[in-house]
Amino acid sequence: MIALFTDFGASDIYVAQMKAVLLRDAPAGTPILDMLHGVPNFNARAGAHLLAALAPQFPTRSVFVAVIDPGVGSDRPAVALEAEGRWFVGPDNGLLSVIAARAGKPRVERIVWRPNGMSNSFHGRDLFAPIAALLAGGHHPDDKLAPAERLAVEFGGGDLGEVIYIDHYGNVITGLRAASISPATSLRAGGHTIEWAHTFADAPIDTPFWYENSIGLAEIALPLGSASARLELGIGERITIAGND
Amino acid sequence: MIALFTDFGASDIYVAQMKAVLLRDAPAGTPILDMLHGVPNFNARAGAHLLAALAPQFPTRSVFVAVIDPGVGSDRPAVALEAEGRWFVGPDNGLLSVIAARAGKPRVERIVWRPNGMSNSFHGRDLFAPIAALLAGGHHPDDKLAPAERLAVEFGGGDLGEVIYIDHYGNVITGLRAASISPATSLRAGGHTIEWAHTFADAPIDTPFWYENSIGLAEIALPLGSASARLELGIGERITIAGND
Amino acid sequence: MIALFTDFGASDIYVAQMKAVLLRDAPAGTPILDMLHGVPNFNARAGAHLLAALAPQFPTRSVFVAVIDPGVGSDRPAVALEAEGRWFVGPDNGLLSVIAARAGKPRVERIVWRPNGMSNSFHGRDLFAPIAALLAGGHHPDDKLAPAERLAVEFGGGDLGEVIYIDHYGNVITGLRAASISPATSLRAGGHTIEWAHTFADAPIDTPFWYENSIGLAEIALPLGSASARLELGIGERITIAGND
Numbered sequence: 036m037i038a039l040f041t042d043f044g045a046s047d048i049y050v051a052q053m054k055a056v057l058l059r060d061a062p063a064g065t066p067i068l069d070m071l072h073g074v075p076n077f078n079a080r081a082g083a084h085l086l087a088a089l090a091p092q093f094p095t096r097s098v099f100v101a102v103i104d105p106g107v108g109s110d111r112p113a114v115a116l117e118a119e120g121r122w123f124v125g126p127d128n129g130l131l132s133v134i135a136a137r138a139g140k141p142r143v144e145r146i147v148w149r150p151n152g153m154s155n156s157f158h159g160r161d162l163f164a165p166i167a168a169l170l171a172g173g174h175h176p177d178d179k180l181a182p183a184e185r186l187a188v189e190f191g192g193g194d195l196g197e198v199i200y201i202d203h204y205g206n207v208i209t210g211l212r213a214a215s216i217s218p219a220t221s222l223r224a225g226g227h228t229i230e231w232a233h234t235f236a237d238a239p240i241d242t243p244f245w246y247e248n249s250i251g252l253a254e255i256a257l258p259l260g261s262a263s264a265r266l267e268l269g270i271g272e273r274i275t276i277a278g279n280d
Numbered sequence: 281m282i283a284l285f286t287d288f289g290a291s292d293i294y295v296a297q298m299k300a301v302l303l304r305d306a307p308a309g310t311p312i313l314d315m316l317h318g319v320p321n322f323n324a325r326a327g328a329h330l331l332a333a334l335a336p337q338f339p340t341r342s343v344f345v346a347v348i349d350p351g352v353g354s355d356r357p358a359v360a361l362e363a364e365g366r367w368f369v370g371p372d373n374g375l376l377s378v379i380a381a382r383a384g385k386p387r388v389e390r391i392v393w394r395p396n397g398m399s400n401s402f403h404g405r406d407l408f409a410p411i412a413a414l415l416a417g418g419h420h421p422d423d424k425l426a427p428a429e430r431l432a433v434e435f436g437g438g439d440l441g442e443v444i445y446i447d448h449y450g451n452v453i454t455g456l457r458a459a460s461i462s463p464a465t466s467l468r469a470g471g472h473t474i475e476w477a478h479t480f481a482d483a484p485i486d487t488p489f490w491y492e493n494s495i496g497l498a499e500i501a502l503p504l505g506s507a508s509a510r511l512e513l514g515i516g517e518r519i520t521i522a523g524n525d
Numbered sequence: 526m527i528a529l530f531t532d533f534g535a536s537d538i539y540v541a542q543m544k545a546v547l548l549r550d551a552p553a554g555t556p557i558l559d560m561l562h563g564v565p566n567f568n569a570r571a572g573a574h575l576l577a578a579l580a581p582q583f584p585t586r587s588v589f590v591a592v593i594d595p596g597v598g599s600d601r602p603a604v605a606l607e608a609e610g611r612w613f614v615g616p617d618n619g620l621l622s623v624i625a626a627r628a629g630k631p632r633v634e635r636i637v638w639r640p641n642g643m644s645n646s647f648h649g650r651d652l653f654a655p656i657a658a659l660l661a662g663g664h665h666p667d668d669k670l671a672p673a674e675r676l677a678v679e680f681g682g683g684d685l686g687e688v689i690y691i692d693h694y695g696n697v698i699t700g701l702r703a704a705s706i707s708p709a710t711s712l713r714a715g716g717h718t719i720e721w722a723h724t725f726a727d728a729p730i731d732t733p734f735w736y737e738n739s740i741g742l743a744e745i746a747l748p749l750g751s752a753s754a755r756l757e758l759g760i761g762e763r764i765t766i767a768g769n770d
Binding site for chain 1: 289290291292293294295296297299300303304308309321322350351352353354399400401402405406
């Protein structure tokens with residue numbers, strides 16, 4: 036499987052161009068999955084934490100094309116990372132670094148190949164998709180990749196006390212792994228104190244709460260409503276654990 | 281074919297996680313179709329009428345995963361329904377009940393299986409997708425399903441005199457089947473009277489009209505414009521047939 | 526491959542109905558690609574120029590279903606066009622005419638077949654998809670197509686000095702092919718003068734610029750921001766080349 040994780044927009048002109056390359060180069064019948072194209076625009080740090088939480092939901096041996104790439108066309112390096120049996124291909128701007136930091140034995144390879152006619156603004160199509168297609172076919176393109184000691188940009192494997200994603204219901208997803216927070220504890224965000232509940236069905240009426248969501252992150256939600264609107268929380272808003280702030 | 285009908289959002293993080301399960305469990309090569317992920321949030325009643333109008337457009341032997349599930353994590357039951365040669369899998373909260381009421385011999389099966397590690401907030405991924413994958417493979421998992429007399433929540437097979445969906449053009453789709461309304465008749469909505477026309481090409485200039493849309497429902501439209509904006513109609517707005525109100 | 530190019534909306538109820546027909550009628554395993562469903566609503570002219578820029582990114586022998594069709598249900602003709610080894614199927618309202626005008630030896634075929642039970646408002650599903658499925662299978666349905674001298678509506682093969690698309694970042698795509706503009710030249714739009722830069726990485730800080738985008742068109746962009754919001758440019762806004770205005 037090839038899974039796509041980008042800020043290209045699910046309804047825009049970019050994803051299909053990338054898929055046309057994957058269909059051309061990957062083994063026939065390889066499933067191509069739109070994992071998310073709504074990563075907050077240009078936000079490699081939020082994307083890195085979201086990707087690290089989502090990727091374990093997908094099977095090992097998947098190849099991920101992960102592109103949040105505001106530095107496209109500059110000299111930022113391009114990289115392929117193997118971690119826990121999955122390959123990740125994308126810019127070396129931190130986006131893959133949370134995955135790498137949390138993995139047992141990550142393998143970092145610099146992409147040294149550059150295709151003829153590569154554009155300056157769309158490496159997802161021109162550079163990352165062809166490499167991902169080769170990896171999905173079980174090939175390790177030795178002439179296109181060079182082993183590297185480590186990533187150029189590293190955010191580390193710790194949690195991020197910020198809002199990293201807001202879903203279309205208005206649920207507010209944080210970069211805090213719920214397993215690292217004691218359930219009795221409250222969160223603080225935007226001047227609000229938010230109590231824990233087990234899940235939606237246990238939450239008090241009409242009151243935002245936080246819970247461990249289905250990808251293991253602390254999420255602030257409001258039953259039948261938008262926690263984001265109610266609490267006026269946006270991407271990047273600081274989240275603290277009560278007692279730690 | 282497995283068809284997905286949800287309020288998960290077409291651009292959000294949920295659909296791909298569900299598809300990863302379907303790709304893992306369904307027979308290789310089974311097409312997975314995004315039927316709609318924009319059912320009005322939490323609105324099982326609107327979803328039930330829209331699903332009943334859309335499903336006949338899809339081939340028999342399709343398996344539908346239908347999830348509008350504000351009660352996820354509570355004790356609302358889970359169900360698989362066979363109706364007119366199609367299987368529907370989802371929460372037993374009324375969403376499948378219009379289909380069932382209109383079918384010849386619906387077969388209702390309670391989902392009694394619960395997977396290890398099932399989340400409290402995402403049964404689409406953890407419960408409904410695995411069952412749908414088995415059904416798509418032609419298996420009837422006797423150990424996971426138990427026959428039931430009827431659904432727990434039933435909306436009935438009649439029409440719904442409300443706005444159930446607004447498309448991205450601003451066309452206003454009602455829960456009234458057009459075949460049950462005489463063409464010469466007007467509709468009333470939000471204080472407006474709306475005349476019938478055969479289709480867009482026959483409608484008077486710059487005037488909202490209603491017609492039988494391509495899935496058999498009465499729809500209020502405005503050529504080259506948004507009927508929803510012009511008439512200020514939203515989801516749930518009451519629609520009546522002139523003479524019946 | 527069958528590629529879909531429409532204004533049906535990526536999150537709406539129409540695309541899946543069209544795909545169900547393609548899955549039924551096209552050879553098993555034919556990839557179906559969502560090229561774009563966000564063409565500006567009803568805007569065949571903008572769509573024609575965008576399609577002409579995008580189509581060469583897709584492989585020859587692809588079949589495109591292109592539907593921006595405000596005249597559906599009227600007597601506007603339906604057409605299949607072969608151009609540069611690709612087939613295009615859609616309404617004959619100009620949408621395919623820029624492709625045709627720029628092609629070496631375009632072949633125009635009027636669709637004379639009408640299926641039983643064809644709706645008046647959804648020819649994408651009822652008329653164009655079945656024809657595209659046949660063409661994707663390598664069949665030329667002689668009984669359904671009739672050779673024609675030319676298209677009924679022709680926009681010509683020249684550039685369009687207008688905004689034809691705004692992507693979700695706020696990048697402003699024009700109908701001007703960059704190869705026809707000298708790099709040193711400025712563009713004018715909405716009272717602004719916009720200087721050229723090679724790409725995002727070379728642009729001055731916080732200043733909108735124009736560059737040749739990855740599909741060969743002149744695009745106005747703002748690094749890490751929305752050029753559309755900054756310059757207040759919308760679809761249809763006139764774009765001129767400095768010195769030509």
